[in-house]
Amino acid sequence: MIYEFQVLTDINIDALLGNYNDRLRWIKQRGYIPSLSCKELEGNVNLVILRLEGDQSGGVFRNEDVVYIFKHQISEILAEHIVKDWEDKLLRREIMRSCRHLPLDERNSVHQRAADFLKKCHDNESLNLLMNFSRKNRITHRLLDYISTNLTVNVEGFINFCMQDYLTELKFAVEVALEELRNQKEYNDFVNLLRYFVDTQPPKIYEVNLMMGANGIFYLWDGQGTKIEENYINYYLDEMLMDEINLDDVLISILITIAPRKIILHNVANLNSEPVEMIKSVFKEKISHCPGCERCYQYAPSKDQHKH
Template sequence: MLYEFQVLTDINIDALLGNYNDRLHWIKQRGYNPTLFCKELEGNINLVILRLEGNQAGGVFRNEDVIHIFKHQISEILAEHIVRDWEDKLLRKEIIRSCRHLPLDERNSVHQRAADFLKKCHDNESLNLLMNFSRKNRITHRLLDYISANLTMNVEGFINFCMQDYLTELKFAVEVALEELRNQKEYNDFINLLRYFVDTQAPKIYEVNLMMGAAGIFYLWDGQGTKIEENYINYYLDEMLMDEINLDDVLISILITIAPRKIILHNVANLNSEPVEMIKSVFKEKISQCPGCERCFQYSSEKDYKG
């Protein structure tokens, strides 16, 4: 019995070769001899010949069964080749097509964001693994259908003509990455505007201490320990009551209005929130963290801390 399938690919095949040998132990144990031959053609095209030889007349498995298993193994190997070795090239091709107006550094940013999105489009790591497996599994089934009806495959042609849904997924990833980049640029422009505003006005209070509590609650006091937020919160009270503005926006607005030259952040455990990150971006070198003071200790030890 002799079965042979030929693959044409212009992507590096080192990983494919190693994967081929790793996956075929079961077939080898049944006395069959799977081999692989590779030849480089013009234009850096690799011709890969996947061959299965052997005969198990009278065995548990018929030759046809082993050939089908071999085809399935080839499908899995080629699916991994596409996802691992081709996906980066396909992403770059889509970025060149849809983002040619962007400078090189921004195109590279879109590429990185798109690749990250394909690998980690959900916060749940288990869901990421499941979705990546599902994408590769769909490619495997499409490959198996093709291999069952053909003896030769050009990988790029197969992707372009038989995997339009896969290309649509990559296009969507690029669109998501492009939107993220636009949002990031708008955010950076907004931060720069706030920074300019802060740097060009006189501070109403030189030093502000900030302690973040649960559920967005915050406490502000000046260098002498006097609470300062109440007078400023009253200005936003009507909008807060109508749900037109939240506490995070109020905090940032208060600090922008005060424009302090020094901000001390307390209660380090609660400093990874979005408003605090924005405050750090706007005030930068004006920010310092409290190493631990009486108020920090009081907050951590009292459930009903009042500031």
């Protein structure tokens, strides 16, 4: 019995070749001889010939059973080849199609974000089961159906004509990445606007000390240790009561209004909260960190009860 299947692919096949040998141990143990040969055609296309020889018709498994198992192994190998080796090229192709208007550095950013999104889907157990495992399984079954009635597969043609749902998932990853990039650009523009506002108005208070507490509570005092007037907070009180603005927004708005030339952060070394990161982005060189003072210990986050 001799069975032969041919694969045409223009992506590096080193991983495919190693995977081939690893997966066929069971077939070898049954006395069959799988082999593989490869040659490069024009246009850097690799022709891979997968071959199975042997005859154990008197054994437990019929030849046709072993051939079916061989086809299934080929399907799994090619599915991994597509997901691991083709995906980067397919992402770049989709980015060139949908993000051609973007400069190169932004296209590269979209590519990195899309690849990270797909990697997170792979690394996260739940998302992996939902997307990556399902994706690979679908490709495997689609390949097995194809291999059952064909003796040659052109991997790129198979992806384009038989795996539109897979391409749609890659397109979705690019759309997610593009939306992230837009949001980041909008955030950066907003931060730059706030920085311009802060830099072009005189400070109402030269130095502000800030301590962040639990549940968004914050403490503000000036360079002389005096609590900053309640007027700044009362200005936003009505909006806070109507749930139209939260404490984080109030804090940032107060600091923008005061426009201090120096902000000392207390007890935030291990606090990566959104308002703290925004404040760092807006005030940058005006920011310094308290190494530890009496108030740091007195108003540690675990003791938060009321604004001080």
